[in-house]
Amino acid sequence: MTGNISRGFGSPGKYIQGQNELNNLYKYTDLYGKNVSVIIDGFLFNDIKALLGKIYQDDSNVNYVKFSGECSVREINRFKLESEKFKSNVIVGIGGGKTLDTAKAVSGELSIPVIIVPTAASTDAPTSALTVIYTDEGIHSDFICHKKNPDIVLVDTAIICRAPVRLLVSGMGDALATYFEALANEASDTENYVGEGYRRTMLGMMIAKLCYETLIEKGLHAKIAAENGCCTEAFEDVVEANILLSGLGFENTGCAGAHGIHTGLTELPEANSYFHGEKVAFGTICQLVLENKSPELIDEVMGFCTSVGLPVTLGEMGIEDNDDTIRIIAKHSVKEILSEPFTITEESVFNSIKTANGLGKIYSNKCH
Structure with missing residues (x-):
């Protein structure tokens, strides 16, 4: 329970989403100055650099840096030194989560604006004021809470639509947990992730609810649109839910059982080939079982997951569902589940995982 009676809400300075919005990047960097340092995912580097070379009439004011693959202290320091040498006025991060987290960290170190x-x-993750730190070998080591959220989050849905569809679906899995974790944090009166922690605002809770409603209503349509390379309104809505609504939702309301069980799943090497959101989706079902939610609600969530291709059983993530394996997940989950409004034990988490997996098997068989 939080000892702070004040309410707090955090968000990026601006959120802009639309097709080909990256072509307008220069308009946004010009708000902060001429010298721009851009960190770009390695596999996108050549294409993005060529595109930005056309966008900026004089790209001698643009410093291009290829991301190494890990958001580590060494990589942050490398990019920080390059940006200082270039006398950068603004940092831009283009790519996946670790690239964006590195850009946030460098921005924080140099106290200059960042565009994500x-x-x-x-x-x-793009909208949040958090950076997750890894070792050079890719092992999670720490996280940083920045003084502010990104100045601008710029989402080019033409680029998003060309990404593998599985990434969009994984984002839905991550966003699926937002509302249920918000409700758990509200019930337990646990502080959110804004600054040093505040109580939730009404707006934060409404955003989390809208996130869930958008997924249930439009998630399948968005997936089909993405499979056909179409930026429909349903696709745009789900992209907004995955990035903005879920981002504002989790930061302003908090995480709970779903992400705790995700952490337990990461202890199994066989789960490492599955994305964050895929594991969170299964964790969401486990949380609903743990909280004794209605069969109708669990059925709705399982129906959504199976319709878009999110896992509802351990087997669908390549994990053997024997008691020893489930015990490992429960043991490493329980210490992470701090925000539920009742006492959590290893046994109760074990039972919720095993039951959720059993329900998932029945649902999968029924659907096939």
Whole structure:
């Protein structure tokens, strides 16, 4: 329970979303100065650099840096030194979560603005004031809470639509947890992730609810649109839900059982080939079982997951569903589930995972 009676809400300075919005990047960087340092995902580097070379009439004012693959202290320091040498006025991060987190960290170190440009709608991290730090070998080591959220989040849905569809679906899995985790945090009166932690605003809770409603109503249509390379309004709405609504939702209301069970799943090497949101989706079902939610609600969530291709069983993530394996997940989940409004034990988490997996098997068999 939070000891703070004040309410807090955090968000990026601006959120802009639309087809070919990256072509307008210069308009936004010009707000902060002429010297721009851009960190770009390695596999996108040549294409993005060529595009930006056409956008900026004089790209001698643009410093292009290829991301190494890990948001590590060494990579942050490398980019920080390059940006200082270039006398950068603004940092731009273009790519996936680790690239964007590195850009946020450098911006924080140098106290200059940052523009975040995600190239997939696979997580809700772009809007947040958080950076997750890894070792050079890719092992999670720490996280940073920045003084502010990104100045601008720029989402080019033409680029998002060309990304693998599985990334969009994974983003739906991450966003699926937002409302249920918000409700758990509200019930337990746990502080959110804004600054040093505040109580939730009404707006934060309404955003989390709208996120869930958008997924249920439009998620399948968005997936089909993406499979056919179409930026429909349903696709645009789900991209907004994955990035903006879920991002504002989790930061302003908090995480709970779904992300805790995700952490437990990461202890299994066989789960490493599955995306964050895919594991969170299964964790959401486990949380609903843990909280004794209605069969109708669990059925709705499972129906959504199976319709878009999110896992509802351990087997669908390549994990053996024996008791020893489930016990490992439960043991490493329980210490992360701090925001539920009742006492959590390893046994209760074990039972929720095993039951959710059993329900998922029945649902999968029924659907096939």
